[in-house]
Amino acid sequence: MRAAHFCTACGRVQPPVPVDYFTFFGLPRKLNVDITHLERDFYELSRKLHPDLYARADRREQEWSLEQSSLLNDAYRTLKDPIKRTEYLLRLEGVELEEQSKTATEKARASGEVKKQVVPPDLLEEVFELNMQLEELHANKKLGEHDPDLVKELEGHKAELEKKFGALLQELKGYWDEWDRTVDRGGEEDRRKVRDKMVDLLNRRSYIRNLVRDVNEVLES
Amino acid sequence: MATDRIVGIDLGTTNSLVAFMQGESPVVIPGEDGLNLVPSVVALDEHEQIIVGNAARKYLIETPERAVYSIKRLMGRGVEDIQEELKLFPFHLAEDLQAGEVIRIRLGEKTFTPPEISAFVLRQLKRNAERFFGAPITKAVITVPAYFNDAQRQATKDAGRIAGLEVLRLVNEPTAASLAYGLDKKQNGLLAVYDLGGGTFDISILKLHDGIFEVVATNGDTHLGGDDIDNLLITIALDDIRGDLGVDVSRNGEVVATIRKAVIEVKTALSSQPAAKLDIELPGSKRYQREITREQFEQLIQPIIDRTVGPCKQAMKDASLKPEQIDEVVLVGGSTRIPKVRALVKEMFRREPHIDLNPDEVVALGAAVQANILSGGSEATENMLLLDVTPLSLGIEVAGGVTDKIILRNSTIPASATQHYTTQIDGQANVAIHVLQGERELATDCRSLARFDLKGIPPMAAGMPRIEVKFLIDANGILHVSAREQRSGKEAEIEVQPSYGLTDGQVEGMILESFDNAEEDFRRRQVIEARNEAETILAALDKGKKSPAWGQLTSDEKKRIAKLEKALNQVKSEDDYQAIRKAIDALNQSTMRLAELMMNSAVSTALKGKTMEQADMGEGPTAPHPVGKAEFE
Numbered sequence: 001m002r003a004a005h006f007c008t009a010c011g012r013v014q015p016p017v018p019v020d021y022f023t024f025f026g027l028p029r030k031l032n033v034d035i036t037h038l039e040r041d042f043y044e045l046s047r048k049l050h051p052d053l054y055a056r057a058d059r060r061e062q063e064w065s066l067e068q069s070s071l072l073n074d075a076y077r078t079l080k081d082p083i084k085r086t087e088y089l090l091r092l093e094g095v096e097l098e099e100q101s102k103t104a105t106e107k108a109r110a111s112g113e114v115k116k117q118v119v120p121p122d123l124l125e126e127v128f129e130l131n132m133q134l135e136e137l138h139a140n141k142k143l144g145e146h147d148p149d150l151v152k153e154l155e156g157h158k159a160e161l162e163k164k165f166g167a168l169l170q171e172l173k174g175y176w177d178e179w180d181r182t183v184d185r186g187g188e189e190d191r192r193k194v195r196d197k198m199v200d201l202l203n204r205r206s207y208i209r210n211l212v213r214d215v216n217e218v219l220e221s
Numbered sequence: 222m223a224t225d226r227i228v229g230i231d232l233g234t235t236n237s238l239v240a241f242m243q244g245e246s247p248v249v250i251p252g253e254d255g256l257n258l259v260p261s262v263v264a265l266d267e268h269e270q271i272i273v274g275n276a277a278r279k280y281l282i283e284t285p286e287r288a289v290y291s292i293k294r295l296m297g298r299g300v301e302d303i304q305e306e307l308k309l310f311p312f313h314l315a316e317d318l319q320a321g322e323v324i325r326i327r328l329g330e331k332t333f334t335p336p337e338i339s340a341f342v343l344r345q346l347k348r349n350a351e352r353f354f355g356a357p358i359t360k361a362v363i364t365v366p367a368y369f370n371d372a373q374r375q376a377t378k379d380a381g382r383i384a385g386l387e388v389l390r391l392v393n394e395p396t397a398a399s400l401a402y403g404l405d406k407k408q409n410g411l412l413a414v415y416d417l418g419g420g421t422f423d424i425s426i427l428k429l430h431d432g433i434f435e436v437v438a439t440n441g442d443t444h445l446g447g448d449d450i451d452n453l454l455i456t457i458a459l460d461d462i463r464g465d466l467g468v469d470v471s472r473n474g475e476v477v478a479t480i481r482k483a484v485i486e487v488k489t490a491l492s493s494q495p496a497a498k499l500d501i502e503l504p505g506s507k508r509y510q511r512e513i514t515r516e517q518f519e520q521l522i523q524p525i526i527d528r529t530v531g532p533c534k535q536a537m538k539d540a541s542l543k544p545e546q547i548d549e550v551v552l553v554g555g556s557t558r559i560p561k562v563r564a565l566v567k568e569m570f571r572r573e574p575h576i577d578l579n580p581d582e583v584v585a586l587g588a589a590v591q592a593n594i595l596s597g598g599s600e601a602t603e604n605m606l607l608l609d610v611t612p613l614s615l616g617i618e619v620a621g622g623v624t625d626k627i628i629l630r631n632s633t634i635p636a637s638a639t640q641h642y643t644t645q646i647d648g649q650a651n652v653a654i655h656v657l658q659g660e661r662e663l664a665t666d667c668r669s670l671a672r673f674d675l676k677g678i679p680p681m682a683a684g685m686p687r688i689e690v691k692f693l694i695d696a697n698g699i700l701h702v703s704a705r706e707q708r709s710g711k712e713a714e715i716e717v718q719p720s721y722g723l724t725d726g727q728v729e730g731m732i733l734e735s736f737d738n739a740e741e742d743f744r745r746r747q748v749i750e751a752r753n754e755a756e757t758i759l760a761a762l763d764k765g766k767k768s769p770a771w772g773q774l775t776s777d778e779k780k781r782i783a784k785l786e787k788a789l790n791q792v793k794s795e796d797d798y799q800a801i802r803k804a805i806d807a808l809n810q811s812t813m814r815l816a817e818l819m820m821n822s823a824v825s826t827a828l829k830g831k832t833m834e835q836a837d838m839g840e841g842p843t844a845p846h847p848v849g850k851a852e853f854e
Contacts, residue, residue, distance in 0.1 A: 043433050047606055051635065051696045055389050055595035056225070070635035070693055077632055 021075035031176035229588025234420030238585035247589035264288035285474035297372035343384035367393035368441030395425035397587030410548035418554035432604035440532035454484035770818035
């Protein structure tokens with residue numbers, strides 16, 4: 001059931017009810033979402049809730065429309081993106097995702113802390129080698145030297161990482177199916193298992209993303 | 222309905238326009254001089270009267286210290302970020318400007334903030350619209366560059382308020398243009414709008430879907446436009462003059478203004494000619510002449526127009542699109558008349574760009590469409606809805622001077638984000654929040670929007686309070702902030718210190734100063750204009766009486782005309798403009814047949830081999846006659 005955003009009799013905006021994004025669109029908390037359907041609903045709701053439609057309305061309705069349409073836009077933006085959608089659902093499920101964003105890294109750097117980054121086990125060896133190369137290239141650049149072989153190797157690593165990064169989305173989609181099945185019929189234990197798998201995948205994903213960014217920074221510097 | 226009329230305004234760097242929706246299509250409202258474009262030039266004459274538009278242009282050359290142009294470049298900016306501008310533009314800052322104060326510009330004996338100067342332009346457009354409708358106009362949609370930040374948008378809104386206009390919506394210029402284009406096309410697909418104006422550049426990519434205009438990405442440069450080309454040519458001319466003639470005229474405001482006028486003419490000419498000549502008279506009976514070919518010109522401007530490529534690529538990247546996926550490209554802004562700019566766009570998007578609508582007017586026309594949508598819509602705008610985005614990410618400063626982005630650029634607006642704060646020491650009653658806009662990681666590299674002080678937090682142990690702050694960007698792209706301490710449920714008080722901009726109180730003061738007498742002014746202007754019109758029609762009638770057509774009227778008709786003529790003569794000396802207009806309309810009606818007869822005789826005279834002028838039909842009996850006027854022109 002979709003929340004009652006507007007009056008079904010007169011079509012006017014109603015005061016917003018605090019609901020999560022899935023409920024806002026009348027969707028179950030499942031991860032496979034029909035994007036075409038979502039877009040259609042987004043357009044349909046925009047035509048009912050957007051502030052342009054309430055330019056001549058009283059202040060109260062204008063405020064409701066502003067709040068409702070910002071909620072609509074926030075919800076649509078989150079749900080249409082596969083990663084944002086997964087992260088959002090995990091947060092709803094009480095998971096505190098490890099922040100491995102650039103912001104967090106910068107924050108840690110600025111405050112002098114050593115940021116705790118769990119290296120995904122399957123990447124350990126590769127990351128070790130990559131970091132050595134990065135440092136070498138960095139040192140080379142400082143001395144004004146140019147080592148084309150090293151650059152080539154790094155670029156190869158980068159391509160490898162990007163391939164891995166892309167493959168993660170496919171893997172994630174497999175977990176979505178698992179998750180959606182537990183919503184229909186599944187115990188607490190099943191849910192916890194697939195939830196942990198997704199958290200692990202998202203951490204690996206942001207780890208790889210940061211690595212690629214670091215490589216780019218060195219290559220472009 | 223009349224009091225609810227909403228106009229659409231394009232407040233441009235170089236020119237401004239006002240438009241409205243006439244039936245099914247938007248039209249530009251001309252000024253008293255009959256011209257659609259009102260130059261965004263403001264001057265203060267020797268009687269301390271504000272002069273706007275074409276009439277103000279001569280002050281730019283004669284008394285440059287009393288005039289200002291391109292004020293849009295200074296909207297919502299601080300003294301420290303206009304240093305480049307000051308080198309290139311003859312802005313005269315007030316001498317007593319304090320650090321952190323809103324910029325004030327000197328015009329003769331007085332000083333004004335950029336929003337006030339923009340308000341003078343807006344007031345002129347408002348008057349033009351009021352003259353056109355014969356009724357006060359109080360509501361408007363105003364366009365802004367898509368890449369304008371919060372402060373620049375707020376300054377534009379302030380300008381509207383100062384001018385006595387309720388700004389119902391700020392619309393992004395490229396988006397407005399897409400509305401004007403979409404009106405008759407009504408098709409689905411992806412549209413790119415390339416908008417290179419006098420001072421700003423925007424690129425917007427939109428998805429059109431059954432009347433919904435959804436912006437998917439936007440980018441730009443709020444300091445890139447035709448002005449930059451003019452400044453480049455001026456610099457070259459000044460260098461030449463110094464080198465060839467051995468005189469430095471760069472400090473002579475009058476001469477620089479003359480050179481500026483000349484290079485703009487050359488620039489414009491080069492859009493249609495292979496070469497154009499600069500010919501400038503200098504003091505001491507010297508003369509500077511130089512021919513510029515289009516090829517040279519194109520080489521010179523290449524670095525400037527190349528600066529539009531980066532934003533276009535970024536917007537495509539943000540939209541996850543490749544050039545070949547774009548269905549249509551639309552050009553907006555006077556600078557897109559330059560053939561080299563068109564070639565660049567064609568190359569970038571691999572297709573011929575559209576130029577069906579006048580690039581100077583299309584933004585104002587789109588603003589009128591949006592105004593129509595806001596006023597409830599019409600058949601033409603039925604089902605049309607604009608979903609725009611915020612051009613810049615919104616962030617807050619966190620520990621270490623880092624920006625934490627909470628609303629990303631290209632998010633559909635309205636958009637919101639919620640953040641939680643707590644205190645660091647026991648009993649702390651205030652929390653300071655620094656809001657930023659921009660894409661960079663460090664707070665110092667982003668645009669400071671405002672500092673908020675959350676006040677009145679109930680005394681609790683450190684880390685106990687849980688303050689929820691909601692950031693909301695409205696449909697105008699302007700930020701609103703509200704806060705609540707969740708444990709006590711108390712609304713936290715927010716004190717806003719805009720980093721660049723006027724406070725509410727300052728804006729209020731400016732409105733009062735200039736608009737104490739707004740209604741009275743309007744009435745008086747209407748009376749004068751109605752009287753002028755009455756004189757015109759009476760003079761035309763006198764002429765009509767001497768024409769052979771007069772004899773063809775029945776005595777009843779003549780009697781009726783005489784009666785209404787007398788009535789108009791009576792009311793025209795009174796102060797009731799509505800009564801005068803009524804009398805004008807009545808007399809107009811009664812002379813309709815006379816006008817037709819005069820027309821016929823004029824045509825038959827012409828057929829006998831005389832020219833229209835020789836037929837001496839003058840301006841016709843009634844200049845404002847709808848039927849007659851169209852025929853006579």
